[in-house]
Amino acid sequence: MPAEISKGPAAPGCEKVDPIVVVDKVTRQFGGLKAVDVEHVEIPRGMITALIGPNGAGKTTFFNLLTGFDKPDTGSWTFEGKDLAGLPSHKVARLGMVRTFQLTKSLNIMTVMENMRLGAQHQRGEGFWASVFKPLWKSQEIAITDQAAELLVRFKLDAKRDDYAGELSGGQRKLLEMARALMAKPKLVMLDEPMAGVNPALTQSLLEHIKDLKKDGTTVLFVEHDMHMVRNISDWVIVMAEGKIVAEGPPNKVMKDQAVIDAYLGAHADTDLGTVAIKTIKAGK
Amino acid sequence: MDFIGILGLTIGELFSPFTIAYVLCAMGLAMHFGFTGLLNFGQAAFAGLGAYGFSISVLSFGLDWWAAALVGILSAVAFAFVLGIPTLRLRSDYLAIVTIAAAQALYFALSASDFADLTGGSSGLHGFAESFYAMNPIPEGRYTFIVTEMSERGVFISIIGWVLVILVSIFLTALTKSPWGRVLKGIREDEDAVRSLGKSVFAYKMQSLIIGGVIAAVGGMIFILAPEYNSPGTWVTNFTFMIWTVLLLGGAATVLGPVVGGMSFFALLMLTEGVMTGLVDLGVLPFLNISQVAQIRYLLVGLALMLLVIYKPQGFLGNKKETLINAR
Numbered sequence: 001m002p003a004e005i006s007k008g009p010a011a012p013g014c015e016k017v018d019p020i021v022v023v024d025k026v027t028r029q030f031g032g033l034k035a036v037d038v039e040h041v042e043i044p045r046g047m048i049t050a051l052i053g054p055n056g057a058g059k060t061t062f063f064n065l066l067t068g069f070d071k072p073d074t075g076s077w078t079f080e081g082k083d084l085a086g087l088p089s090h091k092v093a094r095l096g097m098v099r100t101f102q103l104t105k106s107l108n109i110m111t112v113m114e115n116m117r118l119g120a121q122h123q124r125g126e127g128f129w130a131s132v133f134k135p136l137w138k139s140q141e142i143a144i145t146d147q148a149a150e151l152l153v154r155f156k157l158d159a160k161r162d163d164y165a166g167e168l169s170g171g172q173r174k175l176l177e178m179a180r181a182l183m184a185k186p187k188l189v190m191l192d193e194p195m196a197g198v199n200p201a202l203t204q205s206l207l208e209h210i211k212d213l214k215k216d217g218t219t220v221l222f223v224e225h226d227m228h229m230v231r232n233i234s235d236w237v238i239v240m241a242e243g244k245i246v247a248e249g250p251p252n253k254v255m256k257d258q259a260v261i262d263a264y265l266g267a268h269a270d271t272d273l274g275t276v277a278i279k280t281i282k283a284g285k
Numbered sequence: 286m287d288f289i290g291i292l293g294l295t296i297g298e299l300f301s302p303f304t305i306a307y308v309l310c311a312m313g314l315a316m317h318f319g320f321t322g323l324l325n326f327g328q329a330a331f332a333g334l335g336a337y338g339f340s341i342s343v344l345s346f347g348l349d350w351w352a353a354a355l356v357g358i359l360s361a362v363a364f365a366f367v368l369g370i371p372t373l374r375l376r377s378d379y380l381a382i383v384t385i386a387a388a389q390a391l392y393f394a395l396s397a398s399d400f401a402d403l404t405g406g407s408s409g410l411h412g413f414a415e416s417f418y419a420m421n422p423i424p425e426g427r428y429t430f431i432v433t434e435m436s437e438r439g440v441f442i443s444i445i446g447w448v449l450v451i452l453v454s455i456f457l458t459a460l461t462k463s464p465w466g467r468v469l470k471g472i473r474e475d476e477d478a479v480r481s482l483g484k485s486v487f488a489y490k491m492q493s494l495i496i497g498g499v500i501a502a503v504g505g506m507i508f509i510l511a512p513e514y515n516s517p518g519t520w521v522t523n524f525t526f527m528i529w530t531v532l533l534l535g536g537a538a539t540v541l542g543p544v545v546g547g548m549s550f551f552a553l554l555m556l557t558e559g560v561m562t563g564l565v566d567l568g569v570l571p572f573l574n575i576s577q578v579a580q581i582r583y584l585l586v587g588l589a590l591m592l593l594v595i596y597k598p599q600g601f602l603g604n605k606k607e608t609l610i611n612a613r
Contacts, residue, residue, distance in 0.1 A: 105475045109607045125465060
């Protein structure tokens with residue numbers, strides 16, 4: 001399995017056989033703090049990649065940089081060979097790289113169905129002049145509604161389709177946000193903590209949804225703290241600490257990595273985990 | 286007390302061209318605030334630009350009424366760009382600050398004596414309505430509508446105004462019920478979510494600012510065509526806040542809210558004035574004189590508004606459920 005994903009042995013910044021995203025020298029500084037300092041990293045196409053790391057490791061900032069929600073101080077990155085540096089966030093999304101947020105952004109005073117419809121791309125009725133003439137977009141609207149209804153069934157939200165998104169529970173909103181991102185038919189979907197706040201009973205079905213995405217050929221990159229989930233569904237794991245990529249590899253191997261064990265199992269509970277991780281990497285490998 | 290007279294004035298106020306002008310401006314503001322979440326506190330400037338664009342084009346450049354109306358509309362579009370380009374990428378409160386300042390700056394420019402050749406300075410402009418009323422098919426005379434008496438020009442501008450209100454309502458309904466309107470509502474709820482779904486938030490906000498501004502410009506033209514007089518003193522912050530009142534009274538995220546809000550607000554204003562003046566005449570309110578009534582009724586309206594915001598925050602036509610979600 002790992003041989004199929006990476007070209008050489010798994011190491012931080014290793015080359016992939018078929019990368020969908022290639023990141024080079026991306027840095028982002030907040031005052032004196034270098035939140036992200038990624039030398040080189042590649043995301044494998046058609047795989048489920050987990051991005052893990054202790055709190056404050058720069059995972060969400062890295063997400064923001066890649067999707068155009070924040071601008072890096074230096075560096076470049078490509079998506080399917082296209083240079084994304086400097087591209088505004090909505091254009092990144094249009095290329096097929098769609099994200100969700102750690103703090104759920106459901107559109108509260110819109111119904112669940114309206115939230116879903118908004119996710120669809122290339123809508124004729126979203127043009128100003130075309131919007132006034134319903135016959136121009138009616139058929140597309142029906143197709144979008146069917147697609148949305150199907151997704152809502154998969155995410156067990158179909159009974160809520162006419163409720164306001166603001167009336168849903170936190171976990172349901174998380175599901176709605178993910179389903180809405182899928183309406184855009186993304187090539188790469190980036191999920192920022194998809195499991196946070198989701199009822200354990202739903203977790204299992206959510207895992208299945210993510211596996212289904214892979215079957216449909218969608219690449220998944222997700223940030224998660226739930227190690228069970230990471231081990232269960234990911235093909236590849238990238239570990240960040242203090243803004244840097246400190247470890248990479250298939251989940252069972254990375255989980256045994258001393259740096260990761262230290263970071264997550266608290267071998268050095270009192271010390272700064274990021275520093276420990278880097279030191280361990282430097283010393284151990 | 287002359288009840289019939291008071292009732293006549295109140296009914297007249299329901300349908301007067303001034304009410305129509307406020308209704309149109311409030312409809313534009315509904316587009317901005319209700320449907321997109323743009324905090325525009327310079328609606329008076331959009332209306333004023335429509336009014337001055339029209340009257341200056343006629344008086345200084347000799348344009349026909351329709352070309353002058355086009356100039357008024359284009360002035361509002363240009364103003365929307367000037368306000369929007371620097372601020373729409375920023376948080377919504379920046380637009381609020383810039384609009385209120387720009388509207389104030391425009392008021393000072395319009396009333397300044399430096400441009401008096403063009404704008405008439407503080408004394409304003411008149412004599413611009415002739416080419417507009419030249420197409421009035423209604424024969425000269427006095428017409429009675431229920432109990433209010435109007436000239437043929439008054440009847441004509443009222444009809445044009447209400448036709449415009451109907452057309453704008455249809456247009457706004459089509460827009461807001463379309464996928465385009467859905468993107469706007471998404472922006473109102475959370476810009477970043479809409480961005481993450483591949484929509485150019487800036488372009489949509491700009492379109493909304495332009496549409497709402499153009500509707501206000503048309504309202505401004507109706508406002509000056511009725512009395513055939515354009516005074517810079519009209520286009521002040523007061524005007525903007527009257528529009529906000531009309532909008533919130535009717536319901537911010539509704540198309541017909543401004544119509545209901547505008548009609549009820551001005552009718553109520555007229556009714557309270559009439560009744561209080563009558564009561565003062567009868568000596569029932571010995572602590573008031575006639576000239577104080579005009580001030581007191583605004584206090585009463587303010588009180589009514591406070592009660593409305595507390596007990597019916599969604600306005601007359603708004604959806605109660607929506608306000609409850611926001612309060613969570």
